[in-house]
Amino acid sequence: MTTQLLKVTNLVKNFELRVNNGARRKKRIVQAVTNVSFGLEKGQTLGLVGESGSGKTTVGRCVLRLIEPTSGTVEFEGQELGSLKFEELRALRRKMQIVFQDPFASLDPKMTVGASISEPLVVQGVPGDHTDKVIELLELVGLAPDHAQRFPHEFSGGQRQRIGVARALALNPALVVLDEPVSALDVSIQAGVVNLFEDLQHRLGMSYIFIAHDLSVVRHIADRVAVMYLGKIVEIGDQKAVYEKPSHPYTKALLSAVPVPDPKSERARQRIMLEGDVPSPVNPPSGCRFRTRCWKAQDVCTQEEPILMQRASGQMSACHFPES
């Protein structure tokens, strides 16, 4: 039996951009996230993939209310976060944590590792001495108890990322947003951290939103995958369906662009080469936002915005001419 932990409905986030254009000041709106909806069940992992500027990080931060969404709702364990008072939100934050990409920037260089890990406990007013808890957390993420007295500069990138994970787990969260958590790590180290995420989820049963541009890592770890393009979800569904039978042309192109570490199949592959770059989110294309780079685009794609629709292989995609 599964129960829903998180429900995001019609999430919108606009950033205001002030452009100084000589004497005139113009205000422009960047639509970072437009009408994003998804759900996340307990103990499950949702992979959020897309290229730079697709809005995946913004979605992660809006979910945690680290930034205030422009509109839309985020329900966590049935409570709408926007309706909560500051104190109530802070209490709920115990259950929602984040691990950042850069393990060098996300730890305070002047704090011992132990102090960094116990900080969430102090902030949340958990009484008592946290030494035992810190040791337990360090061991949980594969570090040694005596590491608590050391400083971040004494650790490698992979170890620092483990420290970041230990800190995120200090309050036994139900949801952890992992924002590009292995992108800064060397390949041989990445695998160990990915395994750690899987083990922790198995033991502690929390849910993950795993944000990454690396599609092979997401394929490995996610139960469900949402593909974002220019602030919108273009395809969402079970990992197997999205990867094996992509429905949206963008998903198909993205998957075909990922190099596979196998020279024979890599050279035999039919590749879809997308033209150009992702357009600016300040002035996104009308209708389907992908149409400017899509080989299937017709007039209708310019005029009518496609909506997410259920497809035969189980996933939903937003396209007038889906692949399947």
Added chain:
Amino acid sequence: MMGEKVMQIRDLHVTFDTPSGPLEAVRGVDLEVEAGELLGVVGESGSGKSVTFLATMGLLPTRAHVTGSVVLEGEQLIGASAKKMRDVRGRLLSMIFQDPLSALNPVHRIGDQISEMLHSHQSLTRRESEKRAIELLDIVGIPQPADRARQYPHEFSGGMRQRVVIAIAIANNPKVLIADEPTTALDVTVQAQILEVIERVQERFGTAVVLITHDLGVIARVADRVNVMYAGRNVEHGTIHSLFDHPSHPYTRGLLASLPRAGKQRLKPITGFPPNMLQPPSGCAFHPRCEFAADVCRGAMPELRQIDDLQSACVRAKELPRAESFV
């Protein structure tokens, strides 16, 4: 033309003076670049892959001590004068980097920056170099090259900037183009475009390309031969197919085994951490992380030897169980 050696690196050592003592980043690298080939150089951060090629370009800071030999077209580059290196760079040897924006001058038009490169090695009239600059932009796939040549770097996207940098690098038709993580900062759909441009340049001009990357997928896509580096040494070398089909060195095997693949249940990381290069392990630098390590591995630093169709620096390569195939 294949098989002819355009660049030969012999016993290259690079040592940096650091506050904590001398750090030997490159510890005796032997490597050959064949005419017109695409040579992949793989390794993790700190493996010395970038430093090796910065040394060939003469681009290391003065606190770096470089010894050994780099011969390009019969000319010795190590110890060459600054004037000689200025002549070699751009004409025989070019290098592009991860971040194209810092490689371009923000206050000059793109076309002028290409012309500058042309003028530094060829005597051309202004009109000739302008025409050639536009041709080069067209070759690297920039639409409306005549208009774009009059624009500034900030008017280009990341992928387009990398194309411009490639156009500058190949302006004088160098023998060897070194590409140091050229697609790492780019999105995957743009990465595919840039790899195609690099392959196009290689085919059209017969330029040998050295592609430095940590991404084994990129290597699998474009490389003819591969060098695997670890702790400042070349630990394995071979053609792309033999290396992926039956890697001999435990480090190469470990790298390939650690990658996520479709249908794989559990990832297999390499245990331990990359070595501290201020105090690299004795003997084979990989031995503290190697599941096959024996006493012999802690002794002398192993040299590359021929193992079937690969060159491997693992002294136990012949005794090891055959690796699972990664293709």
